[in-house]
Every structure is written in C-alpha cells, then in structure tokens.
Amino acid sequence: MHIPPKLEYARHMLTYKESLKELTQSLKDLEGQLDDNLQQMLVKSSSFVKLNKGIKEIELLCQALADINDDKSTKAKELLITLRRKLFENESLLMEEIQKSMLKAAEAMIDASNGITIMASFISMSKILDKFEKG
Numbered sequence: 802m803h804i805p806p807k808l809e810y811a812r813h814m815l816t817y818k819e820s821l822k823e824l825t826q827s828l829k830d831l832e833g834q835l836d837d838n839l840q841q842m843l844v845k846s847s848s849f850v851k852l853n854k855g856i857k858e859i860e861l862l863c864q865a866l867a868d869i870n871d872d873k874s875t876k877a878k879e880l881l882i883t884l885r886r887k888l889f890e891n892e893s894l895l896m897e898e899i900q901k902s903m904l905k906a907a908e909a910m911i912d913a914s915n916g917i918t919i920m921a922s923f924i925s926m927s928k929i930l931d932k933f934e935k936g
Contacts, residue, residue, distance in 0.1 A: 848898050855891040862887060 862884045869877045 845898075848894065852891060852894055852898075855887060855894065859884065859887050859891065 862880055866877060866880045866884065869880070871877065
C-alpha cells in the first residue's frame with residue numbers, strides 16, 4: 802500500500818512546526834533574560850555614573866579651595882561645608898552599592914546551599930538504587 806505524498810510529509814511538517822515553536826519560545830526566554838540583565842547593568846552603570854560625577858565635583862571643589870588664598874575666609878568655609886556634603890553623598894551612594902552587592906552575594910549563597918541540598922538528595926537516592934541493584 803502506497804502512502805499519499807501529502808500524508809507522507811505531514812509527520813515531518815508537524816515535527817518541523819513543533820521545533821519552530823520550541824525555538825521561538827527559547828528565543829523569547831533568552832530575550833527576556835537579556836532584557837533583565839541589561840536592566841541590571843543599566844542600574845549599576847547609572848550608579849557608577851553618579852559616583853563618577855560626584856568625584857569630579859569633589860575634585861573641582863578641592864581645586865577651588867586651593868585657589869582661595871585665605872583659608873579663614875567665608876568662601877573657604879562654604880566650600881569646606883559643600884565638600885563635606887559631597888563626600889558624605891558619595892559615601893552614602895557607595896554604601897548603597899555595597900549593600901546591594903552583599904545582598905546579591907547572600908542570595909547567591911542561599912541558592913547554592915539549596916542546590917547542594919538537592920544534590921545531596923539525588924546522591925542519597927542513587928545510593929538507595931545501588932543497594933537495590935546489589936541486594
């Protein structure tokens with residue numbers, strides 16, 4: 802009995818369509834993951850941009866302070882106050898970044914710990930199977 806050509810290729814077409822659907826879903830998942838990573842990088846880079854801007858402002862304040870001849874003048878005192886405020890702002894920004902990094906590290910440690918626990922369960926199951934095979 803001969804299979805008509807249309808039916809002969811139907812299975813291949815269904816497999817092809819299913820493969821394309823899986824590929825499309827994989828690409829969408831990858832795109833979502835990349836978007837998340839880019840968003841995280843943008844947030845991180847914006848913090849570095851702010852920190853860099855703050856450092857440049859501190860540098861300018863130091864240069865302005867060096868240009869003032871009398872360190873007891875009102876202008877020098879105002880610059881010192883501004884300089885202290887800028888230093889504090891940059892320290893605060895950096896502390897926030899450090900806290901975020903430490904939180905991410907703690908979360909990664911928890912994830913790793915959970916993975917190790919699951920791996921221990923698999924190893925335990927494997928040992929039980931070994932006993933069944935020997936027993």
